[in-house]
Amino acid sequence: MIFTQIKNVTKSFFSERAEHEALLAYDFKLADFKTSLMRLCFSPLANWPLYILIVILYFNPFRYQFQMLGGVAGAVSFIYAPHWQIGLSFGIICSYFLGLINIPIAVALYFISQGEIHTVIAGSMIVGIFAGRSLKYFKLAVKLEGQTKRMMIYFNILQIISLVVATFISLYLYQYMTVAGFFSRTLFAYRFEFIVISLTLVYAVQLMVNAVWGHFYVRQTFEPSKIQTCYSTAQILRRLSFGSTMKTELKQQAAAKEAELKVQLADSSVAYLPKNILNAAQDEKTYLDLAQKYLG
Secondary structure, eight states: OHHHHHHHHHTTSSHHHHHHHHHHHHHTTSSOHHHHHHHHHTGGGGGHHHHHHHHHHHTOTTTTTOOSGGGSTTTHHHHTSOOHHHHHHHHHIIIIISOOSHHHHHHHHHHHHTTOSOHHHHHHHHHHHHHHHHHHHHHHHTTOOHHHHHHHHHHHHHHHHHHHHHHHHHHHHHHHHHHTTGGGSSSSTTHHHHHHHHHHHHHHHHHHHHHHHHHHHTTOOOOTTSOOOOOGGGGGGGGSOOOHHHHHHHHHHHHHHHHHHHHHHHSGGGGGSOHHHHHHHHHHHHHHHHHHHHHO
């Protein structure tokens, strides 16, 4: 079971897609609660393609030989200064406003591997990317309903906690390496390696915190009397990332569930059902209509 979900997660190629597909699978009843939660918790493992890029950059035979920023007049004094505010702001803008995660991380890795920017700028950029992503997730979560909303909010809080812990560990490591003279041996010494370690720390802490949370969260019980409204992720479908296979499954599920709801709501006996049940059914029908519209 665990290895099957890890395999499914790695097919997503980056964590955001794995997270979105896990939420959609649960909300649209394509997977049960336990399966979806496991996919959500293992989502950091989907970032393995970044490490292929890291290996390529590390063994790049032209490393340090072609510098784009260093060749710009007046840029040298700026890019080699520890402007953490610039890196943090740029990272937040990329992830929160532009919706870019892996691309700016890859850019930061490339520039630091070429000795183009200060270690502090690259490190703060990565922190900003993850911080902006969390802010955006909170913005999206408020539009959801029921258990899916709670799952997304709790998961996002864990990502913030993981980022804070990983950042403090990275700062301690940076201070240690600075005092020990690792960064003073040459202009480029150990800077790329430090950023790779910092990025790995973020993913590793996320994975550990997710695993602990998932272990206990999966044990919760749901009150049968409490009506859960599903399919609310239809409202943010255009802002989520998912593969073609998931899109096909969503289209089929939305069509089938909407047809089922139409039959149920057309039955005259539904008039005797409690109002909260009828309202939930109407909301779900609206979400399913919206999903089919977005999915084409």
